[in-house]
Structure formats: structure tokens, C-alpha cells
Amino acid sequence: MEKKIGSIIAVNGPVVKASGMSGFKMREMVMVGNKRLIGEIIILEGDNATIQVYEETGGLKINEPIESTGNPLSLKLGPGILSNIFDGIERPLVRINEMSKGFIPEGIGLITLDEDKLWDVTITVNLGEKLISGDVYAEVQETPLIRHKIMVPPNLEGEVVEVLPSGKYNIETVVVKLKTEKSIEELKLYQVWPVRNPRPIKKRKTIFRPLITGQRVIDIFFPLAKGGTVAIPGGFGTGKTMTQHQLAKWSDADIIVYIGCGERGNEMTEVLEDFPKLIDPKTNMPLMNRTILIANTSNMPVAAREASIYTGITLAEYFRDMGYHVAIMADSTSRWAEALREISGRLEEMPAEEGYPAYLPSRLAEFYERAGYVENLNGTEGSVTVIGAVSPAGGDFSEPVTQNTKRFVSAFLSLDKKLAYSRHYPAINWLSSYSGYINLLKDWYEENVSPEIWDLRGKMLKLLYEESKLLEIVKLVGEDVLPDDQRLILETAKIIRVSFLQQNAYHAEDTFVPLEKQYRMLKAIEVFYENAYKAVKVGVPISQITNKEIFEGLYKMKYNVPNNNYELLDSLQDEIKVFYGNLYHKYASKK
Template sequence: MKERIIGRVKRVNGPILIVKDIKDAMMMEMVRIGEQQLVGEVVKLYDGLATVQVYEDATGICPGDNVYGSGMSLSVELAPGLIGTIYDGIQRPLEQLMAASGAFISRGLTFDAVDHQKRWTFTPSLEVGAAVTAGQILGTVQETSRIEHRVLVPVTIASAVIVEIAVQGEYTVEDVIATVVLPNGHQQQICMLQRWPIRIPRPVDKRLALKQPLITGLRVIDTLFPLAKGGTVAIPGGFGTGKTMTQHSIAQWCDADLIVYIGCGERGNEMTDVLKEFPLLIDPRTGHSLMERTILIANTSNMPVSAREASIYTGITMAEYYRDQGYHVAIMADSTSRWAEALRELSGRMEEMPAEEGFPAYLPTRIAQFYERAGFMQTLSGSKGSVSIIGAVSPPGGDFSEPVTQHTKRFVRCFWGLDRQLASSRHYPAISWLESYSEYLGDVKQWWNDHSDGTWYLSRQKIMDLLQKEVRLQQIVKLVGPDALPDTQNFILEVCSLFKTAFLQQNAFDDVDRFCSVEKQVKMLSVILAYYEKGLEAITKGVPMVKIRRLKAVQEMVRMRLTVKGDELENIDRLQLRLERSIDQIGGIYEN
């Protein structure tokens, strides 16, 4: 259906159009271009002209084509049925697009983001006569086996009284489930389907302090550089360092209720692997497919560059919608560098003044606006939910000094820098313990100490101090060799090497090692520190370091990440007792 004509195409410059004879147009209004009804958005208005960016292939558009206005901003549909669906950058379901046009998407195709004909079992939570406010829960729908979809009062309704509400039964997303009367006496009907502009954050009651960590099951993250629920983190790394695999592992094993994975400008073969593998992955908490708590957005590098720019806003708007229902959502953006490159291309075509390395001057603002939408919130309904953003950055040549990485570091509080040397030596996750950091340590300290008998923070500080000492000692070793160091210092190198192998390294394909519980992480760290303290004590008594290294308990400690299952943690306690006893026995011999 064609809307009103707001102008005609004057000039075509790739995905950027100059439209003349503008009348009755709005900034950020969604428009349709030409007879093929291509989707676009007004991004600039001036002197009777408008600049429109097209979200599809603009081939074939010519001067004189009509531009049709919709009267609304580029928005997403929010309703039951989002979970488990694969969308493109502007929320068109890719499976339906493929069914209609094959492997190559035809231009001008439009489908509803959710099935408007499917019937959902709605259970009301309120009764007639109840006063409601924006964001309040009207009723529930069981969307998947894990996610209960909570139908909310639209945020445009500040206050109202229910005069009619649907009984429990099956309804489509367009059926009226409630009728409310507003303070001015007007009635308004509410259905399960809502729309929201992607560039406007959804409102909340208030932002809460970040106190609870997002548990990922990766030891180097949870123990050394934790991320709080509602926090933001950047994962920069060159090609082949494991950004995508790290995000996949987090998506499968983290304790978020919902995952939104945004493939933003990645290569088509990588996204194909994601789309094939995610439905086959099993959610360890339910035993069902991981897609039952996942929304995928696929916008590959050969898709229109404008849709790539919109894709991260599409993803985070859907994440905010589920946050408003009281869920904890984790967003995987892979990668924000490709998104920034889309900004650069669009800015260049609009003939804007370039800044550093050709990126637009407003790049830092756009990055900040995106990460600012994360947070742990008290929703309008009074529940608590969060959006955590895990953004991959792909600096050219692995250069962390380039603009996207540097600006991103300004706006995130956690940084997991991937190291090419670690990746080359098959040390995964290849997260550098020297370049990475987390500013959430103080926020999650209390939670971790509550789950580790108060030992976690102090133990983490001890091991980080050892890793820093190791760096300085390695510099000496490179100059004069390890034989020049006393055993007390060589033992630090030995313990750090063991820590990297037995703790930081993790095998995503091993049934035992691919996920490590909080309790197991605490016990493993305790054993390694006990080995250091007891071993150092023995060395000061004259015990040769080689005697300690050859102990059977030390070999068991190296393998404990692979041999001790999550429900057999008492084996680590017994291992620590055997280790301490063995070292004490050797120390006693040399002392006597």
C-alpha cells in the first residue's frame, strides 16, 4: 500500500538520495522510494530538499521517482514471536524473504516481523476496573518453554482504567486484548503488538547500581575481568583471534535470560555458520535448543550498508523490550567496527566533513549513544531487568590505537583485549591478562565474596600481582637467562605458567572444561595459590624447585580443569590437601 507522496528523487548517490519538492516530511521518517517501494529513512531536511538513506539496493532508482512518506519513524514490531527468529538489519524475517525470493533477496519485499495470524494463549493478570500505568503487565503469553512473554501497557498511556480485558484464550497479536479509558474520557484499545522507533531508548523508572556479575563460565573473564549485568564490554582483536568464538561461548553459557546476536557487517560464510550452528546448540539450563532464548540479526557485508548502520539499533530496541518485561538480556554485537565503517561510507556520500581516518566527527557520539542504552534498570512495572552489551571490535591489523577501539574504550567499563600471539599458540580464549581490565571489580566484589567465603577478591589480587611480577622477571630472563634467577623467582615463573595452562586456558570442545561454575573457579584458584605459598615456603627451607615440580599432585593440578566435573568439587579439596601434605613432607626432610 502506497502512502502519501512527499517528494521526488533529484539525485542518486549509491544508498543516499537527494529528494526535491519536499512537503509534509519529518526527520527520521520512514519512506518508500519508487514503484518498487524500497525502504528508506529521512536523515536531513534543508531548503525544500531531503537526504534519504535507502536500506536496500538502490540500483534502478532514477531522478523523478516518487518518494512516499509513512508518517512514522523507522520502527520495530514488538510482540510474542520474536524469539527464535532470524532478521535482517531492519527486522525483516530472512526465512520468509528466502522463501519468497530465494538465496538473493529481491528488492521491495516486505513481511511482518512477527506472524500476525498465529494464535497465542493469553492469560490476563488484571481485572476490569483496575488502574494501570505505562509499562504495567496486562497479562502473559508462554512464548517459549523458557520465556514467558509479558504483555505491557504501551508507554504512551501514562494512566488509565481497564474497562474491558480479554478472558484466557487464544488471540493473534492484532486482536484487542484490553480496552482502557484515559483521564480525558477517551477509550483506547490495546493489542499484543506494539511498535517502537529504533533510535529512541525505551523509558524506565530508574537506573540501578550494578552489583551482580554476568557469569559466562569462562574463567579468565569471570575471575580476572568480570562483567556486571547491565554492563558494557569491548572485545577488540585482529582477524583470527577468536572474537566470534568468544561471543558464541558466552551466548551459550552465560546466565542471561535472553540473547540478541547482531551479525553486523560480518562475512557471509561466518554468518552462515552462526545461522546453522545456533539452532543445533543445546541450552544447558533447559536441554532445549538455544534458539528458544535467542534472537538473531544477520546483516552481512554484502547487504546494503545503510541497513548495517540500523541493525544495532534494531537489536538493542528488542533487547530493551524484553528488559522491560523483567528479563536480563545480553547483546552480542559482531562487530561495531563494521557498523562504524557503514557510518563512514554514508557520511562520505552525504559529503560531510571527515574526521580522524575518514570517520564522521559524530562517531564518538554514536558509539556513546549505543553503549548508554545498556544498564540494570527498574522498569516502569516495578520489576528489574538489564541489558548487557558485549561489542566486538575489529581494528585493522590488530591496531588498538585506531579510532573505533579508542572511542569505544572511553564509553565501556570493561575491556577484553585479544592477543594474536596467544591465538597463534592455540591459547583460547586469547584474552590478554596484561591489556585487559574491568572497572566492575568493586561493583561485583560483594557478590563474589558471598559465593566464595570472602576469599575471591583477595585471591584475585594475589594472582594478578604474580602475573605482573612474571612480566618483569621475563624481561630479566631474556637478558641473562633463567639460570641467573634464584629458585624463589623461578618459582614465580613456574606458578604463572601453570596458572595459564591449568586455569586461563579453556577448551570449548571438552564436555567438562567448556563451562566452569563459580564454585569450581574459586576452588581451582585456591589450589594454585596454595601451591605457590607452600612451594615458596619449602624453597626457602632449601628444597630444590625441581622436586616440587615433579610431585604427582602438581601433575593432577594441571589436569584438574579437564578431570574434575562440576558436581565433583570435593575432589579439588582433596587434591589441595594432598598437595600441601606432599610439599610439607619434602620441606620436613630438607629442614631436618
């Protein structure tokens, strides 16, 4: 193919204007200048084009060449993705560090997966077989946890006319040849896919399975779903990154894609240092075996920050197509929106609210719409769950990114500054958060946890709501003037907050809690409230209700009860019933 060449006429930060571009296409990837920086055409008007450059543009000069590649910004999808860390356009940072210590040199090009590494490949098709889009023709045990299935690319089908035996091959080896209606297609151990195009599926399915996180406030109060969309908004220091780290470590997704999008470098460093040491509770192997990291920190080129979101979601869709359940963590979408705002400003577009471009809502919608629980082209089921952190300046949830995100997500885990500053983590505000998945997950929870789980949840939330109203009165007149039944609500709500909602990420028993233990903990609090309420109603004073041993048992049950031994919780319930039953009978007999 003849290479098309244009030339630079102006440089404005990450935005380059060029002429002689009439033969180029929109969204085409190009090489910019003598350094051959990677860029993407975002505006094409006649002979002139505007290019978004994914590398530092300092030093570019007028009349330097723009060279076409003929392809849109695309990813190479094959073995070597897992356990790796990439920049925003799928360049492996570990390999780049070996080539150029400590920084990414300009013009290094679009190096992606290791083309020389030999993989132990199992060929799963035979001569004469008919293959359609999504069919698996080879498998590689990429990590001890994940079997990488190499599939026929979308929009391709035919008959196998040549096939290699199972053996050791690099990703560039042609292992299968397919005879289609028009030609012979060579299938290697990877496929290439443009990042801005959602990968095709057979059909979307109704969400019905929860994403179990082991975080009590999420799993019981605001459950998430596999294939769902979640926003975690919060101001500086409220624990967005901490919450996402917990979800990445403990959620029951098969694969985690973690995007550090415009956040500080030390946060990605923490991920890099923590994850290799973490042991997957399901397999007792390092968590990195099922994790992909994409680092595009605040000191890296701003245009690549915009691409990193699409890179992450494309990698997630690729593993979903194999039949895996993938959770993608975007930390944070606010920095991505700021990249859109900066590039929009450089393009001199008419700004919308707070300087963000008018197309911000549609870009957010495009991203979150790529989540879902689906039937893949090959008949398997898979899901992509999108969990996006939002960083509103000053914790102001009325700003455009938070408000527009709220329109497109079904679960909203609102982080509260007051809770965070009082060291209540995770700082999810139970009054302003919500989950739209409760009705969809209702049957699963009733079947797998308890038929009364939602009634129990409703009672606890009601007590917390009553507490918020009573605390307004207490601020004005003090707690002593409240009747004992209302003071009991305050005491019970405090137990819910401290012993159930508050969770210690650094405690071995408390960092991850199985659903069965979560339910039994909540049941113990309900048993306490109901028995204490009966006692209060027959005249037992609140001073006797707040028994030190009972309260200590409730407050410390999250630490004292092992995650596989619930007899202590059952005995705690029995102890509560006996103690308050005796008080009830003692005072009832006096009456």
C-alpha cells in the same frame, strides 16, 4: 491521512537526494522509488531531503516518487520475536526465504512479525481496572523458557472498558480497550516503538550482580556485570566471535540478542547451525528458545548495518521491560562504524580521524548508554548488558573505534594476537584487560563465592605480572641464571596460564565452569605456590619442586574434576601440602 509525495533527484549508493519534501519530517521512514524501497530521512533542508536507503538502490531513476509513511523507523514488538532471525530492520529472514529462495528481493516491504499465527493468550486484567504504562494486560508462553508479557505502551494509561477472555488470538486482535482522558485506545498483542529512542524506565539502579559466563579468565579476573558495558577488541583471528559465542551460550542472562553486524556470512551460519543444537544448561532445552538473531552480514546493504545496532538494542530493552536480564552481542561495532564512515563520505561531510565522521564518539556513546540495570515502569527489575566486539585493522588498538569505545565501556577484554597464534583461548591478555566492576561486585562475590576471592585474584595477577618482567630477563640471559624462587614464579605463572586461563570450548567439562570450581582451582594453585615457596626457601632445588605427579594434577584438574564434584580438588590440595611439607622438613632438618 493524505500521503505526501516527493521525487528523486540524485542517487549515490545507499544515499538518495529528493525534492518536494517540505511536508516530511526528520527521521521519517519513507518508501523510495517505484520499487518502494525502505528508507529513512537523515537530512532535511527546506524542500530537499537526503534519504538513507536500507535496500539495494541499483536501478532507481530520477523523478521516481518518494512516499511518506508518517512514522519513524520503528519495530513491531510482540510474540514471534524469540527463536527468530531478522535482518537489520526486523524483517524475518526465514519467512523471506520461503517467499524468495536464497535472497532478499527488493521492495518486499517492511514485513515483520507473523500476523496470522494464533497464540495461546492469557488475559491478566479485568473490566474497570486502572492500567498505567508498563502494566501487563496479557501473557503468551512464547517458548518453553520465556513467558512473553504484553504491556501497556509507554505514555499511555486509563481504565479497562472492554476485554476479551483468554483464548487463541493473532497479534492484530484488539484484546483490551482503555478509556483515557482523551479517547478510547485499542490494545493489540504488540506495540510499535521507534528504534532510535531509548525506552523509558522508572529509575536506574546501582549494578551489583555479576553476569556469570563460566569462562574463568572473565569471571574471576575481569568480571562482567548485569547491566554493564563490555568491549572485546582484537585483530583478525584472535577469537572475538568465538568469545562472543561462548558468552551467548553460557552467560546467565535470560535472553540473548546476537547481532551479526557486517561480519562474514559464514560466521552467522555457524551461529544458526550451532545454537539450535545447543542445550541450555539451566533448563536442558534448546538455547534458541531464548535467543534472537539479527543478521546483517558484509554482503547486505550497508545502511541497514547501521540500523541493525538500534534494532538489537530496542528488542533488548523491550524484554528488559518485562523483567528479564538481556545480554546483547554486537559483532562487530567496527563494521557499524565503517557503515557510518561510508554514508558520511557519500554525504560529503568533513571527515575526522581516519575518515570516520566527527559524530562517531556520540553515536557509540548513545549505543552503550542504553545498557543498564533498571527498575521498569511496572516495578520489575531488568537489565541490558551490551557486549561489543571491536575489529581494529591489524590489531591496532590506537585506531578511533577502539579508543572511543574504551571511553564508554567499563570492562575491556583485550584479545592478544600472540596468545591466539599460540592457541591460547580465550586469548584475553591479562596485562592489558581490565574490569571496572570489581568494587561494585565485591560484596556479591565475597558472599556467594569466598571472602578471600579478591585477595586470591590479586596474588595470581601479581605472579603473572612478575612473570612478564622475568621473561624479559630470560630472553637476555636465559632461565638458568635466575634464583630458584624466581624460577618458581615462572613455573607457577605457567600453571595459572595453562590450567586456569586457557579454556577449551569444545571440552564437555571445560566449556563452562561454575564459580565454585573456578575458586577451588585457583586455591589449589595458591596452595602449591605457598608450600613450594617455603620449600625453596630452605634450599629445596627447583628440580625437586617440579614433581611430575603434582604438576600433572594441576595441569589436568580442569578436565579431570567434574563440575559438580570438588572432592578431587580438595584431595589435590592435601597431596600438595603433604609432598612439599615433607620436602620442607627434610631440608630444614639438614640446616
